[in-house]
Amino acid sequence: MAEPVALKLTTKDFKSDQEVRWCPGCGDYAILAAVQSFMPELNIPRERIVFVSGIGCSSRFPYYMNTYGMHSIHGRAPAIATGLSTTRPDLSVWVVTGDGDALSIGGNHLIHALRRNVNLKILLFNNRIYGLTKGQYSPTSEIGKITKSTPAGSADSPFNPLSLALGAEATFVARTIDSDRKHLQSVLRAAAEHNGSAFVEIYQNCNIFNDGAFEELKDAGTRDDYLIRLEHGQPITFGKDGQFCVVHPPGGFGLEVRDTAAVSPEEIVVHDSGVTEPAYAFALSRLPGLDLRNTPIGVFRNVSRPSYDNLVQSQLEAARAKATGTPEEQLAGLLTSGDTWTIS
């Protein structure tokens, strides 16, 4: 194969002429800027990139990208993108969705896109609130959360989006944060390289209706103690001077956080995103509590499985390879197949 020609695209090439209309200070701006400046790296012509979104503040995203784009309806982006990606394997298809869009109204489509392993890069902007409809709790809001629709506190237990994605057989699962451009882009890079569904949860601040939801993960005073930065092939340690670590206690089902000083180095789990068994990534996804302590970010899982698109395309190709004659001739043959009779 010939070396791909360098397209020499820049961040500017990915900015559309539309005025960006999120609230000032919204985390969506940072994500947009990170994506726009990451895109040239893909070295894919803009016309072959498509952003499909649902409804929500986050779902306005496609309007601001100078690529092809569709702002669709609430929750249905994964389904629409599935039809597009399956019939157009030449495209790079990205889905932008929110916590309500993906996990509430569109939960069904999300899990089915993931289990099929459709070749989609799914970016879930999780602000733990319904932004566009002005501040109701969402399926990722903490239990007891007081919002416009839950003045006495929400009685719903939240979803853990990564656990959900893993349970839905996702082959690529990652988490990142709006404010950490470098990290965000490293996750986008890995997602883009993945063949099949790549599910990326992005913690996003809604400064109007849920301000500071992820503050501990961003604040210089707390973030090192709270965040676990997953690096493939590296022992999982975090905190000041690697003060804490993650171990797999014998006899236990999951992973736990310990003081590094209290365990022998070989007990520390070495991160491997390629573990086939989803239980490992699932255990990682269960580490944080609702207080955000022990929140892993990075690529949890990155395993290989044939994508739905590839399987569908190869069935089509196999059927075509067996066919003879022009489509018109084949059609004529099909029409006259079975029991026919002729009247002269």
Add this chain to the structure above:
Amino acid sequence: MTKQVRQLDRVVIRFAGDSGDGMQLTGDRFTSETAQLGNDISTLPNFPAEIRAPAGTLPGVSSFQVHFADYDILTPGDAPNVLVAMNPAALKANLGDLPRGADIIVNTDEFTKRNLAKVGYAASPLEDGSLDGYAVHPVGLTSMTVGALADQDVSKKDAERAKNMFALGLLSWMYSRPYESTIRFLQRKFAARPELVAANIAAFKAGWNFGETTEDFSVRYEVKPAQMPPGTYRNITGNAALALGIIAAGVRSKLPVFLGAYPITPASDILHELSKHKRFGITTMQAEDEIAAIGAALGAAYGGALGITTTSGPGVALKGETISLAVALELPLVIVDVQRAGPSTGMPTKTEQADLNMALFGRHGEAPVAVIAPRSPSDCFHAAIEAARIALTHRTPVILLSDNYVANGSEPWLLPDVDSLPDLRVEFATEPNGEDGTTFLPYLRDPRTLARPWAIPGTPGLQHRIGGLEKADKTGDISYDPANHDFMVRTRAARIEAIEVPDLEVEDPDGDARVLVLGWGSTYGPIGAACRALRQRGLSVAQAHLRHLSPMPRNLGDVLGGYDRVVIPEMNLGQLAHVIRARFLVDAIPYNQVRGLPFTAAELETMLEEVVKNG
């Protein structure tokens, strides 16, 4: 023994038995033999929604009616001349439809005390004189089949199961049907089990020979071939024809076809059929629900495929929001609704035309779409192509309203010449269309069709964003401008009205009719048969049938105005009549029936006679 041979011009036979007795297959085979002979045919299967209702009960009865004639016919027949009843339940469930004097062939082996009790017969109707008005032929179908297969290498159970082939053999003998196609069919069907091929063929022949030798059947009948236009024919159901129409639309448009569907009776067979034809570039996806099915089809359409979704009424209800999105996006999309009796799950295997309102109006906002309806099983082929034509040319969702009656009914189909099918090729946008030569205006319209350009991802320089938010005329940018919204809403309506549809044709052979019968969809056959019957009796009546329900033919108002009375029979509570009254201020007479069954020609004839005579 030589038998008397009598000529008939038409016969209606109903095969009825338990769901497990293979009556659909038996009817299908008889139909195929009859088709080979060149009769005109119309069939009507009728089966329970349960896969296996308790054996021997009334809800478990499955039947297949076939009407064949030496002239062209329009319906599967109102009343059977012959009933084959495989058990007491089949007799009881169908007796009410039989005219006095009809032949009844009963499987006496099943008329046991227990089976009689199951359906509430205190005494056997074969013995208590209650069937005196009919020509009853008691035949031990099961025992004779088992006897005939005594030296075959099959279990008793398999031998008993072949009794439907015995019955088919007997009926094939009675009506002088050619049976080679059935032999070939059995060889194909049981290819993997040669002992079953032999057993079923033996059962068939035993039934045939029984007819030839028994005293009970003294007459053999013949129905001569019908005068039909020359050409090659095959018998086809509506669902099969619709699937072929979709394939043809793919071939004639040279586009890949994407079908998104979620299984639902009576539409699933279209998904099954299309999934077999990948070589035509057809992708079928069994989605997680109806919303995903249409979403994926719309996504594929956005990418330049012919996007199709097939379902029944409950599925269309779920698809509504996405249809509205397609209206806003102005992308081609075909939505097939094979209607069944509702509301809710209703009667899933029974027919109805009650989704017309939903198709025309069942969406939020002003969201007009094109709506068309096939009139007969074979017409489903052409209706599918027409739906694709409108969708592709006008970049709009099109709802195709089939129903259970045309979907599962069958008739001979004069196979079209592929080259005579419409050319559906489309042009994708490839160049900027703005006056400056560099901008692309995704909502700049073709002045004739008012369709916008179809600029598919992958086209360099035409990157643009579309969405459900209101768009500014031409640029497609988000717009909340009041005047723009008013303009766009009216334009979307005008787009549908701009679709060219053929004028409505009126059939009035006498030329002096004062009463017009207007129908749509699957009522074409019964209405046509009723009109013919009236004309034969010297009464004049005109018939017109709508294929295009949105937009309606331009001459419709003039047609309606030309008659003193307009009668609109529908299998709903007057949905088309409502529209006609509202749009044309015509005092149309609705005639409605919602029994889950097609109209009989006889009831329409009685009703129309009353209107013709008394206004």
